Amino acid sequence: MTPALPMSSMIFNPRKIRLYFILSSLLFTAFIGNAHVGEHPSVHDTVAGIIDRFRKTIPLKELMGMDITKVKSLLTEKERHILGTQHITFRVNVPVKVIIIRDAAMGDKPFWLKERGFTPMGFKITLQGTEVDFWMKDFEKGQIGLGVNSLTGGNTHYIAALMPLKKDIKLEVTELYPGQLRVGALKDGLQPFVDRPEAMPKLPVLPGILSGLAVIRTQNESRDDAKLINLFHKTQHPTTAKPDQITLTWSEDPQKTQTIQWRTGPSVDKGEVQWVKKSDYNRFQPAKPKRTKATTFRMEDENLVNDPVVHRHTATLTGLEPDTSYLYSVGDGSNDNWSALAEFTTAPEQTKPFSFIYMGDAQNGLDRWGSLVQRAYRQRPDAAFYIMAGDLVDRGNERDDWDSFFHNARGIYNHRPIVPAIGNHENQGGHPSMYLQMFDLPKNGPEDIEPERAYSFRYSNSEFFVLDTNLTLESQTAWLEEALKKSTAVWKFAVYHHPAYSSSPDRDNPGIRQHWTPLFDKYHLDMALQGHDHAYLRTYPIKDQKNVASSAEGTVYIVSVSGTKYYEQGQREYTEFGMTNVSTFQVLDIQISGNRLVYRSYDIDGKLRDNLIIEK
Ligand SMILES: [Fe+2]
Structure with a gap:
């Protein structure tokens, strides 16, 4: 792909002309780097390994207050290398200039940009309400690897534009990893992320030399893939043996069924619902409640320092009458720890x-x-x-x-x-x-x-x-x-x-x-x-x-x-x-x-x- 040069639109705009010449001289400098090629553990495994090591070797209190400088100092050379090169990989058939377009508020993130010799292009534009800047580096043809978005999580994920440095060969991008990433074009209608439906109907004015470039559309959700600070949380609402978070949903017919879910601490390994038609309960001799067993599963958030494991219980009451109110209570089937009576009403048939x-x-x-x-x-x-x-x-x-x-x-x-x-x-x-x-x-x-x-x-x-x-x-x-x-x-x-x-x-x-x-x-x-x-x-x-x-x-x-x-x-x-x-x-x-x-x-x-x- 040859960069488009819309000279006609630039002739009458001195600011744009100046920007164009600055960019031209910046963009066509000699190649200054090579892509790393090699076999490595994935970023995912590397991050899991780092977190596991932190957990085993650092006292919890220290772990919860750890800042990014401390985290960086604890990474091995190999880990830094993987996090700086293996988040996104692809192969190109011609030498290219890789231009990282990132949230300008990210400061010195991603950490590998400067380390690997990417240099700022010196201007900013606003995309989807976010001010972005541009960092570039030349690569020989072959495999290219880019690193994680940040070690802190948050911010919007960067996207990467590719400018071929030979005009006569069409750029081809192959072996794009992760597989869900896609190649798009830096032009109106660009959808920067593969996991978000937003597209930009009209891009702001770009220096012509950037316009239409191939762009690696990234997965915004992967911005937290290497989050290494503030990983550990405390819940303000830990479980007990008594049911809480009792929640009604419909998983089947709202006229004839009612699904109920709740949680307990891990010591409670089963659940049950007692339920009765409200009109039968309100009689002088209340009817005996029916009982429905729940399925119970373990739910784990290993980053919760208190209460990491809870048991969640789900029961679906069936055979209910439409447009009818029922009273219910949830518990574990024993005599203790039943929830207070609550009420639901089925959907009407008519x-x-x-x-x-x-x-x-x-x-x-x-x-x-x-x-x-x-x-x-x-x-x-x-x-x-x-x-x-x-x-x-x-x-x-x-x-x-x-x-x-x-x-x-x-x-x-x-x-x-x-x-x-x-x-x-x-x-x-x-x-x-x-x-x-x-x-x-x-x-x-x-x-x-x-x-x-x-x-x-x-x-x-x-x-x-x-x-x-x-x-x-x-x-x-x-x-x-x-x-x-x-x-x-x-x-x-x-x-x-x-x-x-x-x-x-x-x-x-x-x-x-x-x-x-x-x-x-x-x-x-x-x-x-x-x-x-x-x-x-x-x-x-x-x-x-x-x-x-x-x-x-x-x-x-x-x-x-x-x-x-x-x-x-x-x-x-x-x-x-x-x-x-x-x-x-x-x-x-x-x-x-x-x-x-x-x-x-x-x-x-x-x-x-x-x-x-x-x-x-
Ligand atoms: Fe949203």
Whole structure:
């Protein structure tokens, strides 16, 4: 690939011309380095080995307070070498200049950049709200290895542009490792990360010489692959022998079943639910409760210094009557340690009015989020279930964060089922392992993806299609179409994390508009309940990517946030109402008389901030 030189656009801009000449002289200097070639243990194994050594040789107190300078001083030469060269590897057929495009706020990270002779190119631009800078180094043809993003975790992962240094041979990139990485082009529409659907519709003005270069699109989740500080946590909510985090979900038919999960300390190795129809309990001679055994599994977070192992118990009550309230208690089957009685109500068989709550990202500030969710429950105790559109927690594979989440929602999810979707933060480390262990969900999703990551369920006259925007959208499109086609529901809702219509121009997800919104149009989805943008947005009804006059024609897309991290938003052509810096919960009332959906958004004080009525 030959670098494009859009001279015509540069002639009238002296600043750009100067930048171009500086870059040209920088970029075509002699080769100054070679790629390392060799067989090594993987970064993953190396990191596991380092953590294991730390754990065995360093007192816990010291380990918890260790800073990055100390960590670096404890790495062997070989470990530094692997972490600095084996995170991403590939082969090129011509000499290239490798240009690392990284978050400029990273300071001296990645640690290997300077050590290996990468030099700064001396300018910055803003990409997706992040200021990035550019570091370059020349490599001979052959294998090239790049190192980990950082030893501290966090920050956005770098991407790498490749500039061929011979103009007459077409650049080919082969043997790209890890296998899920892809090669793209540094131009409008670039999707920098393979594990996030956001693309940049319009890149900021780049020096022409960089424009269109091949780019290694990386996996943003792997930014924490070599995190070696703040690894060890304490949970504020350790287990005891008494059940807690008692949570209702639906894994099967909401009319006839109820799934209940809870946790105990590891000394409790079995679980059981006692349950009884509320009307039978309230008689003069209460009926004898039924008993259902749970399955119990061990869940481990070895980085928790207190309470690393818990037992989680899951039971699904079957043969229930629709639209009926039950009382239940969970325990281990012995006489001790039963939980206080709680209550759930099955879904109606017939069409009946009902309400539910939807919230966007909780993620940060979980104690304040707790006040919001408690307010929602106090204000609307009749709401049948709680939809969370992803990013329930910040650190999805660290249990102390989940412990905080459940602690703050105490008294709610044991009475009303939670209906969660997977956000990018549940996917920490590249897989939503803890999320999938925490929630037992319907297994009626696409066959080609892991069960429970996408699913649907029906409640009264409404159907909900919950999707996972961390996976490829294509993997769920055929299933979504089939499910929408089959649906006889009056009201249809989609729930997923990354929004189809973003509240901010640099957080765009065109893939969702390519793959899913045409189906929303075709089968008339009423509302898409989304998250991720840390702002509030309600669009006009949209069809064929255009605003339309009424909700009868189009779909209304909502973005909301329930936690305390906020991003700015811009007025977009599709914004009917937007807010920044407000956490909200939404109540959706499905009314049968008049066939209306009444949508209301409230803040933490219970103040109405937005509302909409859709009539059929
Ligand atoms: Fe997110």
